[in-house]
Amino acid sequence: MAKQDGPSSKVREALRAAGDATLPDPGESPVGPSKKDKGAKKLDTAGERLEALQEALYAEGIGGGGRSVLLVLQGMDTSGKGGTVRHVLGLVNPMGVHYAGFKAPTPAERRHPYLWRIRKQLPVAGQIGVFDRSHYEDILVPRVNGLLTADERRRRYAEINAFEKELADAGTTVVKVFLHISPEEQLERLKARLVTPAKYWKYNPGDLEARSHWTAYQKAYADVLRRTSTDIAPWYVVPADRKWYRNWAVAELLIETLTELDPKFPEPDFDVEAELAKLKGVGVPE
């Protein structure tokens, strides 16, 4: 039975990872705009809503509320994790955003359990946290490289599900997004990075090595979607061949999530009338 007056969850429903982890066409629009100019216009108005919701969440946190949002971005190289941060999180007040990018763990990080460095970057109350790659790399990469036994893999799925349950219990709503691109589009984006000197820094020869394992990565992602898409921390698959669609979709996922959270500006912990009266009596210092 559909909720009658609840916030829309149209985009979340349409993009939620299928139980069998079948993936939509990376160039299609399972929901929302199918033309670029309409998508860009919709992102503009989405920006205003997102900023207003984020401000309320932030204010709620300042007022003692314990809730936060964590956006987890995963996807193959060039899938647009950085672009999403720039164009979607760039719509809201940087005061309320905590960004953390996770590269291959350093030797010092490897001496800790893999969730150690993740926990250190969790958003505090009122924040929207953004993980550009995440603890999911600790399943995907070693799996593709043949470094995890099936048992270890299962243990990690269970650990991650327990970790995300713990986050939910603590007030953090986890929104997991798989930016789904086609290998053809990746090839174009890699080329673009090699013909523009101002983009060289985004290119890494290791990207080709990862690309050569494309099918293995898709299989690893499919397993991740199957094993770790839970009701408290579902995965959304965003077709990401078109950047404007990706931006629109991630913005809407955040908006729907925040609308459901319905963050509240805190009640004053002081007497408003009394303070106003005091202000009236206040002079201007010499």
Place this chain on the structure above:
Amino acid sequence: MAKQDGPSSKVREALRAAGDATLPDPGESPVGPSKKDKGAKKLDTAGERLEALQEALYAEGIGGGGRSVLLVLQGMDTSGKGGTVRHVLGLVNPMGVHYAGFKAPTPAERRHPYLWRIRKQLPVAGQIGVFDRSHYEDILVPRVNGLLTADERRRRYAEINAFEKELADAGTTVVKVFLHISPEEQLERLKARLVTPAKYWKYNPGDLEARSHWTAYQKAYADVLRRTSTDIAPWYVVPADRKWYRNWAVAELLIETLTELDPKFPEPDFDVEAELAKLKGVGVPE
């Protein structure tokens, strides 16, 4: 002698704290636009330049460069520290921004030297750090509250100057901004917070207590400007009664600073032609 071909430092020169710490009129434009519509238009184009410079700084950091920028925002309550973060830092990619707000130290923080919590929030290479209040609170507040002897004060000035020298040596350019508002404007802004429920959370009855020490705070700020405005970490005084002017001025201070730093997209650490050739031979995975 003026530099012939160097980047402009017109705004930095005009707003740099005077040696005798005399302050400009908080409602005037010592440099730049004096009308709101022109100021807003200029902020738009400033946004593009700032974003481009910030991207280069970020890329430089990824490429192994060690430089970063730290924007320190100080000012009386309602002077617009948060608004500056939202409207100026909101112009750039959140990936490259590290925001830290410093409230009154907690009991746990008080058990450490006052610079301890500050150091933990310093930007890493490639980032623009933003301090919303800072180590300067550790001089201003105890001074006004009569908790620092003249000797202790002098020691803190010296410690802070040494700290900022250390930052400069380590590659961090510190840009210190005093958002200068009038007590009349503060009164209006405090009132606005009390008549709009969505702004209650920004109001704190303690703000009136601080306001009652307005003259003492202005004196404390004047001393801070005199004692800690150094060539490597100068103070800028931004007239902040008009929000659009404040935003424009802080954006320009950052742009001039970054233009002088002239961050460079890193040279590729791989053979571009060889990688392009490899890409040409790469097929599309099944």
